[in-house]
Amino acid sequence: MGNINASEIVKHLQSAEVLLLGGSAGSFMPIFNIIRSLPQNHPQPIVVVIHRGKNNFSDIENLFGDNCRILVREISDKDKIAGGHVYIAPANYHTLFEKGKTFALDVSEHVWYSKPSIDVTFESAADAYGDKCAAILFSGANQDGAKGLLTLRNKGALTIIQDPKDAEMHVMPQAAVDINAGEFILPSEQILKFMRETFAITNSQ
Amino acid sequence: MSITDDISLSELNELILLVKQIHGFDFTNYTKASLKRRVLRIMQLKKLPFWELKNVLTNDPLFFQEFLDEITVNVTEMFRDPAFYRALNTQVLPYLATFQHIKIWSAGCSSGEEPYSLSILMQEAGLKSKSFIYGTDINAEMLSQAKKGIYSLRNIKSYAENYKQAGMPGTLTDHFTIMYDAASIQTELKRNTLFSVHNLISDNVFNEFQMITCRNVFIYFDSELQDKILEVFYNSLCSFGFLCLGSKETIRSEYYRKRLKVVNSRENIYQKIG
Numbered sequence A: 001m002g003n004i005n006a007s008e009i010v011k012h013l014q015s016a017e018v019l020l021l022g023g024s025a026g027s028f029m030p031i032f033n034i035i036r037s038l039p040q041n042h043p044q045p046i047v048v049v050i051h052r053g054k055n056n057f058s059d060i061e062n063l064f065g066d067n068c069r070i071l072v073r074e075i076s077d078k079d080k081i082a083g084g085h086v087y088i089a090p091a092n093y094h095t096l097f098e099k100g101k102t103f104a105l106d107v108s109e110h111v112w113y114s115k116p117s118i119d120v121t122f123e124s125a126a127d128a129y130g131d132k133c134a135a136i137l138f139s140g141a142n143q144d145g146a147k148g149l150l151t152l153r154n155k156g157a158l159t160i161i162q163d164p165k166d167a168e169m170h171v172m173p174q175a176a177v178d179i180n181a182g183e184f185i186l187p188s189e190q191i192l193k194f195m196r197e198t199f200a201i202t203n204s205q
Numbered sequence B: 001m002s003i004t005d006d007i008s009l010s011e012l013n014e015l016i017l018l019v020k021q022i023h024g025f026d027f028t029n030y031t032k033a034s035l036k037r038r039v040l041r042i043m044q045l046k047k048l049p050f051w052e053l054k055n056v057l058t059n060d061p062l063f064f065q066e067f068l069d070e071i072t073v074n075v076t077e078m079f080r081d082p083a084f085y086r087a088l089n090t091q092v093l094p095y096l097a098t099f100q101h102i103k104i105w106s107a108g109c110s111s112g113e114e115p116y117s118l119s120i121l122m123q124e125a126g127l128k129s130k131s132f133i134y135g136t137d138i139n140a141e142m143l144s145q146a147k148k149g150i151y152s153l154r155n156i157k158s159y160a161e162n163y164k165q166a167g168m169p170g171t172l173t174d175h176f177t178i179m180y181d182a183a184s185i186q187t188e189l190k191r192n193t194l195f196s197v198h199n200l201i202s203d204n205v206f207n208e209f210q211m212i213t214c215r216n217v218f219i220y221f222d223s224e225l226q227d228k229i230l231e232v233f234y235n236s237l238c239s240f241g242f243l244c245l246g247s248k249e250t251i252r253s254e255y256y257r258k259r260l261k262v263v264n265s266r267e268n269i270y271q272k273i274g
Helices: A006-015 A028-036 A059-065 A118-129 A146-154 A171-178 A188-204 B009-023 B032-045 B050-059 B063-071 B082-096 B113-124 B140-148 B153-165 B223-236 B254-259
Strands: A018-023 A046-050 A071-074 A085-088 A094-098 A102-106 A133-137 A158-162 A184-186 B102-107 B131-137 B150-152 B176-179 B182-185 B193-197 B209-214 B237-245 B260-264 B269-272
Touching: A006 A158, A006 A188, A018 A028, A018 A118, A018 A146, A028 A046, A028 A059, A028 A188, A046 A059, A046 A118, A059 A071, A059 A085, A094 A118, A094 B032, A102 B032, A118 A133, A118 A146, A118 B032, A133 A146, A133 A171, A146 A158, A146 A171, A158 A171, A158 A188, A184 A188, B009 B032, B009 B050, B009 B063, B032 B050, B032 B063, B050 B063, B063 B140, B082 B113, B082 B153, B082 B209, B082 B237, B082 B260, B082 B269, B102 B113, B113 B131, B113 B193, B131 B140, B140 B193, B150 B153, B153 B182, B209 B223, B223 B237, B223 B254, B254 B260
Parallel strands: A018 A046, A018 A133, A046 A085, A071 A085, A133 A158, A158 A184, B102 B131, B102 B209, B131 B193, B209 B237
Antiparallel strands: A094 A102, B150 B182, B176 B182, B237 B269, B260 B269
16 A cells, blocks of 8 residues: 555545445445544545345435434435435436436336446446546455446546455455456555545535 | 447437337337337347447338337336235225226336236236226237237246235236246236327327326436326226326326326325316
């Protein structure tokens, strides 16, 4: 991790119009720790895609929501994307971005046996936001998200992968590392540190 | 041959125009993000680069059905969103039971899983004999599957899980005749059902209904088109009739929010009041 330019990461994180967090098994805690450290009026919308069973709704929102200052809500179709919110991708739908900064949901086929699929959301974000977006891929037990992260990276977005060695389940981050989808590979502690710095700077302005 | 994995917005619009002019199907007000994924999927499945896709859409009249099968999302389940069916049971059926006839329109019903779920629901509530269920879709091929009412056993297994979670009293497989690896819906449940082609974008009111379900169809439309179709639904409902949208689809139009009372905000069940 010798040549990581911390100020570069924080600068890119800050300038992103949207922040995407994706993961599956083992990603709940690292994502939760980021959401929990967010100030109430954080101006950057944050979109969370965590794999979940089709009929289990609301538990992630409630778990996050009860412990966070920022507003956490499950995405509904055509919701406007606004700062001061953490948006959770609903179970049994894919979450996409439509021009004009709204969400669009989709019930089409599973991707990597997953709905929501992280690939679908990341790829759609690459279309809608290009380089004005930052994405982090966390722990998980399948390779969903890797390809989408690469698409984002190719569009100039900031892409970070949780270090597979640090992840509870290494398959997902490793798949992303293998195709070189991440600009940075960092342990979750360090990701959290950068996020906190970013939040502090953004909200002191 | 490698297929490009991206098309631009202007290419997508070009394709929409072509389909509209040659085949009369208008995808203009579809959500672009989803539509683009569908088009890319067709290009991958059929191994067609974009120029060739345009070419076959123009010159091969038989290809359009295949295109339509793939461009429209036909993913559906019986008892999808069990909580919705629980809400129907407790909040809507007692009201529907007071009507002399219960005509239900399942709009965008694809391969028929939803109309048959409703048929089972009405049967178990003892309302089947006075109910009539219309299933409509833009895609004739899907409707011919719906008419057959035959589903793979693998799917039935997952539908049975939904059925249980919906708090239904019986066993889902009791409503099917199992043959090898497929399950055929019982004839009794097909009675008083009718499947026919209806295009929500270009067709109009065709009957008066006590309940309309149109779930996970609006997600593919922009708000302008949603409002247009809401008008068709509104005009198709009897007074105090119910409109059920998908659990992530809310009515945002002020005009219709005043005329359709929220019965269940989580499941997006509305009742016509104005």
